[in-house]
Amino acid sequence: IDTKQASVEALALFARAGLPLDPVQIYETVELRKIHEIKAAELACSRATEENFERLREILKASEERIAAGEGLAKEDREFHLEIVRATKNGVFHNICSVYYLMGEQRLPIYFNDLERSMRSHAEHIQIYEALLRRDGNLAQALMSAHLQGAESYWKGIIEGRWTEPKSAALERA
Template identity: 60%
Template sequence: MQGQEILPAIATHLLDSARTNGGKAPSERDLAEHFSVSRGQVREALAILEAMQVIERRAKSGIYVNTDNTGIEAMAFLARAGLPLENRQIYEAVEVRKIHEIKAAELAAARADDENFDRLRDILVRSEERIAQGEGIDGLDQEFHLEIVRATQNTLFLNICTAFYELGGNRLKVYFRDPDRNRKSHEEHKQIFEALVNRDAALASALMVSHLRGAMSYWSELLQPAELSD
């Protein structure tokens, strides 16, 4: 097994094993035997997963998987590896992403430069073309929103929001299967863009709130835990 394949493979195996073993994962030796790799390779992979808080080592007890206490970086890693996340994790990530993007619109109105505006214009043009061809704009929607975050000129902010999008990439494709939803989203993107160009932070933020409200309503129906919807 190649080095780049070991980490997601071990993560998948750990999660599967933990679900049927009270959260406890196999030992280093068992993992090395299962994947036919050295214990050093296993130890290195586990160290990365521990740093991301996917697992924890308990003295004299073994390795345990933290399914309920996973940080955004770890959740993004699991999503990239194709591993399923809990509905609560996804819903909470969507909720926090909304908070970040509203603030991003406000900051971008003051900080966006000509390159940001050029990229946003290009995204809107390509969105028009995709819609005219009857195709979804899921990838372009992500580009548009992340370009607004990039326009804040805050790299850490961009890294955080990129991680949020990695959690829901496949779900965006489902969301944008509806042609009406594509057109509505595109029109709202154009309004947000105009507010940014006019340096109207209050309007850009308000338009982003309205824009994300529809998406939040959609995801709430699909993902919101029952105990939160009572």
């Protein structure tokens, strides 16, 4: 299957089926995520309801519990980011961003297998939440940009060959 010319929806299906995506496509997906989620953070500042803030608080609490148990934040990370997109009150925007997480379903647990990375991500989520709560669009955008830079750098490192896959992840696929 040539995934180079596939639609975003098809790439999500390939990823869910366990077909490997080209590392460049993964990086490009993170790049798109970054563009969309920075704007989502800005829009959420003016549109988020108390229901959105309550849901974000629940996700942050679940994240703390996962970290305390020594577990990664793959599920909570996805929920946190998609709740911010949901807070934009734009259903099409939410559907588009949901596809990015379908594409990353197999990779997020590997990314968050590093407890230190999960802890850092959680701390950044708290800062983003606080900016949203203050309805500070500029700060929320800046924090989201910095937050997603970590994922972008991680995948760029893989593409450029500066990263080696943990043995456990390689064994799972063998």
